[in-house]
Every structure is written in structure tokens, then in C-alpha cells.
Amino acid sequence: MNRRVFLSGISATALLPQFTAAQEVQGNSHPFEFLRDISTGENFRFDEERYNLVIVMTAQESYSDCGGAFIGVHQIMTELNARDTIHPIMIMPRVADQSYGQSDLRNIARAQRSEYPITILSGDLTDIQAAIATLNGAFLEIDPQGKVSGHTQDAYFLTPSGNQLLSHRADDYFTFVPLIDRIIGRCYGGLNPSCW
Amino acid sequence: MAETHSTSKTFFHAAHFMMYATMFTMIAQNLASMAVTGVPIGLLDPVGMLANMHIPSVEGIAALGEAGGALMDAAANGTWVTDSFFIDPHAAIGHAGHGAAAVATEPVLTDSAREILGM
Numbered sequence: 624m625n626r627r628v629f630l631s632g633i634s635a636t637a638l639l640p641q642f643t644a645a646q647e648v649q650g651n652s653h654p655f656e657f658l659r660d661i662s663t664g665e666n667f668r669f670d671e672e673r674y675n676l677v678i679v680m681t682a683q684e685s686y687s688d689c690g691g692a693f694i695g696v697h698q699i700m701t702e703l704n705a706r707d708t709i710h711p712i713m714i715m716p717r718v719a720d721q722s723y724g725q726s727d728l729r730n731i732a733r734a735q736r737s738e739y740p741i742t743i744l745s746g747d748l749t750d751i752q753a754a755i756a757t758l759n760g761a762f763l764e765i766d767p768q769g770k771v772s773g774h775t776q777d778a779y780f781l782t783p784s785g786n787q788l789l790s791h792r793a794d795d796y797f798t799f800v801p802l803i804d805r806i807i808g809r810c811y812g813g814l815n816p817s818c819w
Numbered sequence: 820m821a822e823t824h825s826t827s828k829t830f831f832h833a834a835h836f837m838m839y840a841t842m843f844t845m846i847a848q849n850l851a852s853m854a855v856t857g858v859p860i861g862l863l864d865p866v867g868m869l870a871n872m873h874i875p876s877v878e879g880i881a882a883l884g885e886a887g888g889a890l891m892d893a894a895a896n897g898t899w900v901t902d903s904f905f906i907d908p909h910a911a912i913g914h915a916g917h918g919a920a921a922v923a924t925e926p927v928l929t930d931s932a933r934e935i936l937g938m
Contacts, residue, residue, distance in 0.1 A: 659935050661928075661931075661932040661935050661936060662929075662932065664929075664931040664932070664934075664935065682926075682936070717935070717936045717937040718936040718937055718938050719936065719937025719938065720937065725938055728925065728926050729926075731926035731928070732925055732926040735926050735927060745935055745936055746935070
């Protein structure tokens with residue numbers, strides 16, 4: 624590496640957005656506030672101190688590699704030691720709105736058994752779609768009967784108040800971890816200049 | 820050139836010596852058993868006796884194989900080991916040292932949760 628490449632790398636990294644939770648939160652609104660936490664029954668309230676790591680899942684296993692998303696969340700939380708910094712969230716259409724009905728609920732079980740508590744948010748399909756619309760690139764697949772049969776396989780990293788910072792394939796934590804680390808500055812892999 | 824001692828010739832002699840010694844031992848044990856107990860043991864029985872003394876039981880070996888097989892089944896079928904996650908093969912890369920765990924497919928849902936989910 625020559626001096627020019629080294630210095631350009633330093634400057635590029637320095638220009639990356641360096642959000643802190645306290646600096647970013649404005650107002651009390653969050654795009655998910657119309658969804659309900661199925662464990663509490665209440666509308667979602669965001670934690671001002673924690674970023675959001677969001678996956679979009681159906682309760683049913685729509686794809687054979689759905690489990691990879693949960694692995695990705697687990698690895699991100701573990702490798703960044705982010706229990707106090709990141710809030711894992713799963714947006715999930717109602718079971719009544721999914722194509723498999725009640726016959727397959729394994730993704731709920733996976734979220735409940737996560738070592739890092741994953742908040743499951745659900746609600747009317749219109750509210751779900753409105754929430755997902757705030758996530759660039761997120762989508763639900765709807766079958767001819769109007770039931771949800773699939774979903775985006777990306778995960779979304781948001782500010783505490785729900786502004787999207789980045790997204791990536793949920794199970795590709797090898798790539799995702801350093802991207803998130805640049806933001807939260809946990810110095811994984813020594814990528815953050817503030818850690819040098 | 821002085822004649823050197825051939826390694827292969829030494830091995831040839833050693834192998835034959837061991838073979839003869841083994842045969843003599845087996846026959847001697849058979850005769851001894853006959854003399855002591857009146858029952859001739861098979862020529863290969865001493866071999867089996869020695870094997871049983873020094874080699875793990877078939878059951879033990881089978882148990883090891885079964886445990887290994889269970890781990891392989893868990894990985895192939897998507898059972899995440901310590902954390903009860905499903906895992907697919909490419910997500911398994913970089914994950915080592917996890918043991919087997921039961922797959923959890925049934926969630927725990929309160930009445931409130933069921934109401935929210937339309938169940």
C-alpha cells in the first residue's frame with residue numbers, strides 16, 4: 624500500500640456517518656409504532672439507546688434458509704457484543720395473513736428462543752406493508768389469495784428512531800458485522816479509526 | 820564393494836520369525852487348554868481374547884459413531900446446536916464447537932399474542 628492509498632482510506636473512513644444514539648433521536652415517532660409487540664400486546668416503543676437490527680419474516684418457514692437470518696442476527700449481536708447497543712426486531716405479518724396458516728410457526732419459535740431477545744412486531748397487513756415500505760428494498764410476496772408467501776431476506780440496520788443506515792443479506796454476517804461496526808464503533812477488526 | 824546388510828532381507832527374516840512365533844503360540848495355547856481343561860480352544864481364540872482386552876467394545880465404538888452421526892444429521896437437517904437454531908450449510912461456515920440440541924418448532928403464545936396474530 625502506498626501513501627496515497629493509505630491516506631485515501633483514512634479519509635474515506637473518517638467521512639462515514641458516525642451516529643450516536645443521543646445525537647440522532649428526534650421526536651418520539653418511529654415507523655414501526657403502529658405495529659404491536661406480540662409479547663406485550665402493546666404498540667412498539669423504540670429504545671433511544673439502541674439501534675435497530677430488523678429482519679422481515681413470516682411465522683412460516685417460507686424458504687429453506689430462513690434459519691440463516693436468525694444465525695446472522697445472533698452472530699452480529701455476539702461478535703459486536705451488542706446486547707446494549709442493538710435491538711433485534713422481527714417484523715412479521717399475522718399468522719392469519721400468511722399462506723401456510725397455523726401449520727407452520729417455527730420462525731416465531733426461533734425468535735423466542737434467541738439468546739438475544741428478538742422483538743416480534745405484527746399487525747394488520749396494511750400496517751405491516753407501511754412499516755416495510757420505510758425499509759429500502761424490503762418486500763413481501765403475496766400469493767393470488769392475498770396471503771403472504773414470502774419476504775425479503777435482507778436485514779436492515781436502523782437508527783434508534785427508525786432511519787435506515789444500511790441493509791444487507793441477513794445471513795451474510797461476515798460482511799454485515801464490519802459494516803455495522805463502522806457505525807457503532809465496536810472496533811471489530813480494527814476498522815474504526817477511533818479505535819486506533 | 821563390501822556387501823551391506825539388506826533392509827528388505829532383515830524384514831523378510833523378521834516377518835517370518837513373527838509368523839512362526841505366532842503359530843507356535845497359538846498351537847501351544849490350544850494344547851495347554853486341552854491339557855488343563857480338556858477343552859480345545861480354537862486357534863484364533865487367543866487372538867480374540869487379546870482383542871477384547873485391548874480394543875474398545877463394539878458397543879463403545881458404535882456409540883462414538885452414533886454421536887458423530889447425530890452431529891452430522893443435526894447439521895444437515897438444520898438443527899443449530901447449542902442455540903436451537905436451524906442452520907443451513909453455508910451459514911455453518913465458521914461455526915465450530917457446537918453440540919446437538921432439539922429443534923424447537925412450536926412457539927409459546929399468550930392469548931394476547933394469538934389475538935394479535937389472528938389465531
